[in-house]
Amino acid sequence: MAPTPPTRREVLLLAMLLLVILFFSNSEPPPPPSPTLPLTPSAPVLEAHTPQPLDTRLTWGSSRPPETTIASHVPGWTILDKLYILKGVVYIVSDSPSTIPDVRYIYSKGLAIKPGQEEDQKRLPTDRHIRVISTKEARKLFGTSAQTIDGFSFLVNDPPQFITHYYHWSAELWFGFWRAYSSLDPSISPEGNTTLVPPRRIMFNHLDNVHWRDYADMNQLVLRSSFPSVSMEFVDDWRDRAEMGKAFVFERVLVADRSAAMLSFNYARYQRTAAAAFALPGSMSWWQPIRNNVVEFAGVDPEVGSGTTGKPVITYISRQNWGRRMLIPEHHDRLVQELHRIRNEYGYEVNVVEAEHMSRVEQIRLAARTTIMMGVHGNGLTSLVWMKPNPRSTVMEFFFPQGFAHDYEYTTRALGMVHYGFWNSEYFTSPGLPTPQYVEGFQGKEIPIDGEAVARLCVERLSLNSEVDD
Numbered sequence: 001m002a003p004t005p006p007t008r009r010e011v012l013l014l015a016m017l018l019l020v021i022l023f024f025s026n027s028e029p030p031p032p033p034s035p036t037l038p039l040t041p042s043a044p045v046l047e048a049h050t051p052q053p054l055d056t057r058l059t060w061g062s063s064r065p066p067e068t069t070i071a072s073h074v075p076g077w078t079i080l081d082k083l084y085i086l087k088g089v090v091y092i093v094s095d096s097p098s099t100i101p102d103v104r105y106i107y108s109k110g111l112a113i114k115p116g117q118e119e120d121q122k123r124l125p126t127d128r129h130i131r132v133i134s135t136k137e138a139r140k141l142f143g144t145s146a147q148t149i150d151g152f153s154f155l156v157n158d159p160p161q162f163i164t165h166y167y168h169w170s171a172e173l174w175f176g177f178w179r180a181y182s183s184l185d186p187s188i189s190p191e192g193n194t195t196l197v198p199p200r201r202i203m204f205n206h207l208d209n210v211h212w213r214d215y216a217d218m219n220q221l222v223l224r225s226s227f228p229s230v231s232m233e234f235v236d237d238w239r240d241r242a243e244m245g246k247a248f249v250f251e252r253v254l255v256a257d258r259s260a261a262m263l264s265f266n267y268a269r270y271q272r273t274a275a276a277a278f279a280l281p282g283s284m285s286w287w288q289p290i291r292n293n294v295v296e297f298a299g300v301d302p303e304v305g306s307g308t309t310g311k312p313v314i315t316y317i318s319r320q321n322w323g324r325r326m327l328i329p330e331h332h333d334r335l336v337q338e339l340h341r342i343r344n345e346y347g348y349e350v351n352v353v354e355a356e357h358m359s360r361v362e363q364i365r366l367a368a369r370t371t372i373m374m375g376v377h378g379n380g381l382t383s384l385v386w387m388k389p390n391p392r393s394t395v396m397e398f399f400f401p402q403g404f405a406h407d408y409e410y411t412t413r414a415l416g417m418v419h420y421g422f423w424n425s426e427y428f429t430s431p432g433l434p435t436p437q438y439v440e441g442f443q444g445k446e447i448p449i450d451g452e453a454v455a456r457l458c459v460e461r462l463s464l465n466s467e468v469d470d
């Protein structure tokens, strides 16, 4: 049927509407002229107003040095203001030492972690590593001033052992660091707005500059996309400062120590050093400032993946060509079939990918858009930290039956998302978790999975939609 031509009345109404729009858009006041001195607030960063000596030290002269204060602390993660270092030894200056936690919860010898109680004892710090001294002693030891290490620094007192790995870097070091630091801003918004300043430098006093990258080159990408202007120091720089024989003082520093974190209750419970930091206050959106920087760098709008009204994205990270920790081939095929079935039936987006065949940026982009991520226990699941937590966000991890490890379970939950562990057709979620166990078959190529059970749970998780729409 041909459309009927508009009536005179309709034409008249349309003309009136146009006039009204024209009138209101014209009567809009012009935007105020931009202020003529837009550079004033940021100018001092680049140059001083008046000539002055370069500010390199904290001087107390004949009085006593300022005391160290602790801004935030749990075992292994401590934020200190005015922490001193001299000849490679860390000094907490305090006239009320009873308010300072036992230093073994702050710092260790920074040795490699080996199992056994004897090894645990061996890593505990001595006077040659960290000391708590009075202001009087500090005056005697440091003299009248200390060289300033300005702004906020991150000092990592760990050996390379757990650094050169994407999971340990992003989901432990970076995770714990930011979780501890974010305790100073418990009102970080879901968009990631925060009052925290980025760290100026990250200092490793036990590793050199060729021992912090990982085989997938993710560590450096995460570092430089989280904080594009952060600088790095390594063991030689630590030694340089030590050999100068003068005290340095951190304006503010977060000291991370894996060995010290291992003394926490949360470590005993989850075997994750970052878990210690979760005992601190913090926002539900604590991770978003980092996540947003990284996904935005990868070219994704940080808001992608939020809310529950968009098309759900299911991503299965396959390890079938990895050689270790793989599904029974027929079970893998069946799982893929089932995922395609629910894609066709419900209109989900389904991705079956192998992380090793994607660029770093592609991995982050896909994770950022993913609603349900799944795969066999392994490093590929580290990307879950780039997902956007929403009520449907889910991680499904496949283990050899009876096997379990907290790594990705803990990490998922720490972000406010839901994790399911699968033993073939059986699945479990917190708080009903099994005890961690590396059973025979855990690392093998014969891990069973019931693809139909997985698909059923996907549909269940995604049909939350109707209840919690936003």
Ligand SMILES: *[C@@H]1O[C@H](CO)[C@@H](O)[C@H](O)[C@H]1NC(C)=O
Binding pocket: 189, 191, 193
């Ligand atoms: C977050 O910061 C941006 C940029 O300043 C601003 O536009 C937005 O309104 C802020 N959001 C909240 C919730 O404060």
